[in-house]
Each structure stands twice: as C-alpha cells, then as structure tokens.
Amino acid sequence: MQENKKNSISIAVASGKGGTGKTMLSLSLFNSIKNKYDDVVLLDADAEEPNDLLFFDAEEISSTDVTQKIPVIDVNKCKFCGKCRDWCNYNAIFLLASTKFIKLTEELCHGCGACSVACEFGAITEKDASLGSVKNFICDGKKNLYEAMMHQGVMTPVNVIKVAHKITNKHKIRIIDSPPGTSCPFIHAVAEVDYIILITEPTPFGLSDLKQSISTLESMNKKYGVVVNKAGLGNRAIYDYLSSEGIELLLEIPFDKDIARKYSEGKIISDFKPELAKDLEKMFDYLLNKYGNSSN
The missing domain is CATH 3.30.70.20 (Alpha-Beta Plaits)
Structure with a gap:
C-alpha cells in the first residue's frame, strides 16, 4: 500500500445538475485508487436515485434501517x-x-x-x-461499497444521508457520490467532507450551475476545485470564469464518444482509459497531500 504521512480524507464529487458526469467521475476515481491505498470506500449518497452499484458485481452484506x-x-x-x-x-x-x-x-x-x-x-x-436504508456491499473481497437509499414517498433523503456519513466515517478514505443540485441533500452530503470536486461542462448551463454550487460552498466555507468534463465542447467561458475567480482547475476529461458509449454499457471509464486513471491517481495524491489528515 502507498505510504503517506497524510492517509485520511473524505472527498465528495458534486455537480450543479444531473447528467454532468458526477457518477462517472466518482466511479473512476474510486477504481483508480482503491488498490493503491488502504481502507478506500465509495459511498453513493444520491439517496433519491442511487446507481453506483450497477457498475459492480457486488454482494450485500449488511443493511441499516434509517428511521x-x-x-x-x-x-x-x-x-x-x-x-x-x-x-x-x-x-x-x-x-x-x-x-x-x-x-x-x-x-x-x-x-x-x-x-x-x-x-x-x-x-x-x-x-x-x-425512511430508507444504508447498505454495505462486498466487492473483490473488500467491504468497500455503500449505498444510501430512501423509500418511495419520503419527502427528503437528508436523514438517510446523515446516517450514511455516520456509518462510513470510520473509513480512512471516502469517495462520496453526492446528490445533484444545491438543495438540502447536497448540503448534507458535503457538510462533513474535507474537499469537494465540482464536475462541470463547458456550456452556458454548465457555467450557470457551477456558479450556484460554488456560491453554496463558499457560504459553507468549504474547500473545492473543478473538473471540466466534455472538454473541447462549447466555448472558453468556463475557463475564463475559473481564472478570474482564482478557482483551481483540477482536471479536464475530453469530449469522447467512446467514453459515452462504454459508460452507457455499464463500464467504468478509468478501467479502459489508462491515461485517465493515471491523471485521477495524480489528482488524488495531490488532494490527499494538501487537504488530507493524519490518522493511526
């Protein structure tokens, strides 16, 4: 396992709206680092419509009822x-x-x-x-997957998300797939994490939603950076905004039909894009060194 003075961090992947690539990035980041570091888990905190488990051959081993x-x-x-x-x-x-x-x-x-x-x-x-449940799954011999899911008819997933954080806080490295948007579920998903990766796309809607997410995180005094998905599509407005505001651009993922095709087939992008896996690994190392914590 990789040795590092800082060996603990919780990172939420978020976006201002659905369909930007939040789950794609969460899955790829998790798969890129899970064998390099000790005690890495993925939490699907999009409790209204979790779908991370669709990409794994995983077996449920426990379930906690949230009331x-x-x-x-x-x-x-x-x-x-x-x-x-x-x-x-x-x-x-x-x-x-x-x-x-x-x-x-x-x-x-x-x-x-x-x-x-x-x-x-x-x-x-x-x-x-x-209200719902928080389930733990085993994959590749490790109890490293968690899913928060609320019952149909429940008005808000907030309490389910809170319990999911409480259950998974024991792990050293947590990658959290957050709910989309900037409402209460998003706020509670990111409230207890060390860092938030905002994924966006270089379009007018992408920039508008990114600004809303950043405004919310600024009001919470949270640390964050940006990943641009579908880079090469649209215009440069989002880059001009990041530069003018001094916001860190962590990574660009190119606009690639092969990525869209393979992802629609249920494949994790970093598994067939080795250059992306390396970039995600480098990005995580950087975030761990800068924003991580030391634990026994």
Whole structure:
C-alpha cells in the first residue's frame, strides 16, 4: 500500500445538475485508487436515485434501517386547540376544529418533535417510521461499497444521508457520490467532507450551475476545485470564469464518444482509459497531500 504521512480524507464529487458526469467521475476515481491505498470506500449518497452499484458485481452484506420519530395523535385526548398545527413548520398537521378532525400527513413530517412539545394534553406520542436504508456491499473481497437509499414517498433523503456519513466515517478514505443540485441533500452530503470536486461542462448551463454550487460552498466555507468534463465542447467561458475567480482547475476529461458509449454499457471509464486513471491517481495524491489528515 502507498505510504503517506497524510492517509485520511473524505472527498465528495458534486455537480450543479444531473447528467454532468458526477457518477462517472466518482466511479473512476474510486477504481483508480482503491488498490493503491488502504481502507478506500465509495459511498453513493444520491439517496433519491442511487446507481453506483450497477457498475459492480457486488454482494450485500449488511443493511441499516434509517428511521425518524413521527407523532401519533390520540383523538380521544386531543382538544383540537390547534397548537400542534401552529408549531409545525412543515404544514404536516391538518385540523378542522369545528368538526373535531385532525390528521397528520406523515410524508411532510420532519420528526422535529415540536408538536409533542406544544401539546398540553398528552395527546401526542411518537412512533418510528422507516425512511430508507444504508447498505454495505462486498466487492473483490473488500467491504468497500455503500449505498444510501430512501423509500418511495419520503419527502427528503437528508436523514438517510446523515446516517450514511455516520456509518462510513470510520473509513480512512471516502469517495462520496453526492446528490445533484444545491438543495438540502447536497448540503448534507458535503457538510462533513474535507474537499469537494465540482464536475462541470463547458456550456452556458454548465457555467450557470457551477456558479450556484460554488456560491453554496463558499457560504459553507468549504474547500473545492473543478473538473471540466466534455472538454473541447462549447466555448472558453468556463475557463475564463475559473481564472478570474482564482478557482483551481483540477482536471479536464475530453469530449469522447467512446467514453459515452462504454459508460452507457455499464463500464467504468478509468478501467479502459489508462491515461485517465493515471491523471485521477495524480489528482488524488495531490488532494490527499494538501487537504488530507493524519490518522493511526
């Protein structure tokens, strides 16, 4: 295994929108370094629609159920005063006091517990509701693949992502395939990592989405750099922006029909593009040396 004074780092791969190459880069980066360093894992944190496991011949070895507390309203004790409804920031409680009708919409509930605190009559208790799961898979003899997945109908994957981080934090090197966009799932996926790789493409939409991602990361005081996918397509505007803002360009992946074809067949790009595998390995070494941590 590669010796390095810094041997621990968590890197999230993110993008301002889907289809930019986030999963492609996550898979290729993981495959390029998994045999060089000790204790490398890949976490698919795109819990609404995870698909990293499609690229591996992997076997599930464990599954952790993710739950949250949701209220149970006892209509026999309820006075229909409306305090629980007023305290709910997510409009999950519907009340018609005149007809003594009250209903919880479980899909809107965030499990904050405010309603149970507000109730003065002991009419609200709590129960566990399953939100999703975090599964661990074994591949090539190593327990190095994790998948976060929320159940259909759940409003947000945030709690599933939080548990996925908690479970995988024990590993020295983590590559996290983040949810697309810049909303709450993205924020919670990158909140606890050491570095974020933003992948974009040299198009007007690519630049617009990149700016949104950067604005979000700047507000979080996170360290980040950029990989340009489909380089050679579009114009130079994205490069001018990176240069003017002093943002680090980590790597370019060329616009290549062979990459698109092989990826659509379920193949990991770095496995058949050795020059890309070497570039990704060099990029990771650089990030580990600059942003990594020392651990026993």
